[in-house]
Amino acid sequence: TIYVITPTYARATQKADLIRLSQTLQHITDVHWIVVEDANATSKLVTNVLKRSKLLYTQLSIRTPAFLLRQKKEPKWKKPRGVAQRNRALLWLRENIQLKKSNGVVYFADDDNTYDKDLFNKFRNTKRVSVWPVGLVGGLRFEGPRCNNGKITGWRVVFDPNRPFPFDMAGFAINLELILENYQAHFSSSVAPGYLESSLLSSLVQDKTQLETITPNCREILVWHTTTARAHLNREPYVKAAKTLEDDKVEV
Amino acid sequence: TIYVITPTYARATQKADLIRLSQTLQHITDVHWIVVEDANATSKLVTNVLKRSKLLYTQLSIRTPAFLLRQKKEPKWKKPRGVAQRNRALLWLRENIQLKKSNGVVYFADDDNTYDKDLFNKFRNTKRVSVWPVGLVGGLRFEGPRCNNGKITGWRVVFDPNRPFPFDMAGFAINLELILENYQAHFSSSVAPGYLESSLLSSLVQDKTQLETITPNCREILVWHTTTARAHLNREPYVKAAKTLEDDKVEV
Numbered sequence: 001t002i003y004v005i006t007p008t009y010a011r012a013t014q015k016a017d018l019i020r021l022s023q024t025l026q027h028i029t030d031v032h033w034i035v036v037e038d039a040n041a042t043s044k045l046v047t048n049v050l051k052r053s054k055l056l057y058t059q060l061s062i063r064t065p066a067f068l069l070r071q072k073k074e075p076k077w078k079k080p081r082g083v084a085q086r087n088r089a090l091l092w093l094r095e096n097i098q099l100k101k102s103n104g105v106v107y108f109a110d111d112d113n114t115y116d117k118d119l120f121n122k123f124r125n126t127k128r129v130s131v132w133p134v135g136l137v138g139g140l141r142f143e144g145p146r147c148n149n150g151k152i153t154g155w156r157v158v159f160d161p162n163r164p165f166p167f168d169m170a171g172f173a174i175n176l177e178l179i180l181e182n183y184q185a186h187f188s189s190s191v192a193p194g195y196l197e198s199s200l201l202s203s204l205v206q207d208k209t210q211l212e213t214i215t216p217n218c219r220e221i222l223v224w225h226t227t228t229a230r231a232h233l234n235r236e237p238y239v240k241a242a243k244t245l246e247d248d249k250v251e252v
Numbered sequence: 253t254i255y256v257i258t259p260t261y262a263r264a265t266q267k268a269d270l271i272r273l274s275q276t277l278q279h280i281t282d283v284h285w286i287v288v289e290d291a292n293a294t295s296k297l298v299t300n301v302l303k304r305s306k307l308l309y310t311q312l313s314i315r316t317p318a319f320l321l322r323q324k325k326e327p328k329w330k331k332p333r334g335v336a337q338r339n340r341a342l343l344w345l346r347e348n349i350q351l352k353k354s355n356g357v358v359y360f361a362d363d364d365n366t367y368d369k370d371l372f373n374k375f376r377n378t379k380r381v382s383v384w385p386v387g388l389v390g391g392l393r394f395e396g397p398r399c400n401n402g403k404i405t406g407w408r409v410v411f412d413p414n415r416p417f418p419f420d421m422a423g424f425a426i427n428l429e430l431i432l433e434n435y436q437a438h439f440s441s442s443v444a445p446g447y448l449e450s451s452l453l454s455s456l457v458q459d460k461t462q463l464e465t466i467t468p469n470c471r472e473i474l475v476w477h478t479t480t481a482r483a484h485l486n487r488e489p490y491v492k493a494a495k496t497l498e499d500d501k502v503e504v
């Protein structure tokens with residue numbers, strides 16, 4: 001089973017992003033989608049997407065603590081995003097999946113990235129932690145391991161290459177047993193920008209020499225760190241409608 | 253057959269957008285994807301996406317004429333986008349599909365929008381021209397027809413509501429015969445912003461009272477005018493690599 005963990009938060013483009021991701025996951029066999037809302041309670045909008053997806057899913061929610069919320073005018077990269085949500089999903093796995101009884105792999109799939117459906121089968125048999133390149137991230141066309149016949153030989157990365165695990169959230173998968181055995185492993189929200197991935201992985205593997213690849217030469221891009229632009233709804237106040245209240249009930 | 257017409261142009265996020273769209277179309281039965289590149293010749297990148305999609309497809313190309321290209325600092329809405337490409341696809345239909353022999357419907361699907369797979373079956377039986385609401389467009393949560401038991405009663409639109417056909421490219425489908433019979437109907441690139449859809453539809457239906465709906469109350473949002481944010485590749489010059497030329501061959 002591939003456990004796909006997706007943090008998500010309310011905004012105008014949320015449903016569009018989740019629909020797109022759900023339609024990608026519908027191509028994958030044996031997947032369990034764990035969606036964690038950044039909210040005090042789960043929402044009907046997300047429940048509707050999950051139900052209509054026909055996927056096996058778990059819907060959770062946890063609010064990002066106030067001190068971690070981005071302040072007005074604070075640049076986006078200053079505060080880590082989706083941390084409490086991904087940790088909530090790890091907790092769910094530890095509370096609900098029994099060690100040894102299941103074999104599986106865990107992947108963190110943000111709601112607005114683009115995933116080629118072929119990616120999932122390539123990392124399905126991850127022994128410990130596997131890594132691969134990610135498109136359009138870190139200011140680069142692609143960022144990730146350089147390798148040769150399945151052996152990692154270096155890293156294509158410009159931003160802080162000395163990080164213990166210098167790659168993006170979308171660029172690795174973890175064997176489920178490793179997550180269950182190391183019950184304390186989690187993402188730390190107090191680390192410097194770029195160190196989120198390292199904060200989890202440091203508890204799971206000793207260093208980057210222990211990582212696996214998923215294609216012989218690490219040159220196939222199967223995931224892109226795309227961003228959905230914010231939707232501008234500035235004309236909404238000018239809608240002429242006897243029944244604007246009815247409009248509010250339309251789920252977008 | 254649903255003929256899905258997609259104009260597309262080279263930029264960092266092109267492949268990601270096309271992969272995402274192709275994975276949506278893979279859920280639809282009896283679809284023919286006509287992809288028209290804004291270029292002098294077709295590209296290997298787009299060919300690869302089309303081949304891997306396993307969809308029935310046609311790959312075309314035509315360059316947007318220079319006088320229609322957006323000038324530096326000119327706002328995006330000033331110049332229409334994808335016009336020559338959509339017209340090229342209409343020409344292809346007229347040259348390759350025989351009137352009366354086939355029944356079908358034509359839909360214009362830009363490469364970066366979000367499509368719910370259920371949309372396609374709802375407009376598949378369009379008699380002349382069908383319309384439906386589109387999410388996140390025109391400065392609104394959603395824009396489109398208001399209706400009651402399948403009859404259009406008005407329009408939820410703020411931007412220039414007096415346009416003959418005041419709705420978005422993603423919000424209508426056309427019966428194929430209507431396109432083939434009216435061989436001169438096409439998009440005009442010389443119309444004012446917002447009148448592109450009207451320029452085609454005015455040659456096909458007399459006015460908006462002749463339009464059909466696809467759900468009883470026009471309240472289900474099944475397509476969103478999302479925008480993929482531009483990717484910033486500003487660190488690319490700093491990649492340390494003996495073999496940067498090899499890197500250039502990696503398709504992203």
Ligand SMILES: O=c1ccn([C@@H]2O[C@H](COP(=O)(O)OP(=O)(O)O)[C@@H](O)[C@H]2O)c(=O)[nH]1
Nearest residue numbers: 006007008009038064081082085110111112
């Ligand atoms: O306040 C927030 C902001 C983001 N996210 C989620 O965290 C992930 C990463 O966020 P985003 O895509 O905005 O950031 P970036 O891609 O720039 O890292 C996404 O799945 C978001 O839905 C969240 O749960 N709460």
Ligand SMILES: O=c1ccn([C@@H]2O[C@H](COP(=O)(O)OP(=O)(O)O)[C@@H](O)[C@H]2O)c(=O)[nH]1
Nearest residue numbers: 258259260261290316333334337362363364
């Ligand atoms: O120079 C261009 C710009 C855009 N497009 C295509 O035209 C459609 C609409 O463009 P875009 O999504 O950029 O504009 P918007 O959504 O703002 O109308 C998309 O399918 C693009 O790939 C094109 O063929 N050439």
Ligand SMILES: [Mn+2]
Nearest residue numbers: 110112113226
């Ligand atoms: Mn993101």
Ligand SMILES: [Mn+2]
Nearest residue numbers: 362364365478
């Ligand atoms: Mn667009």
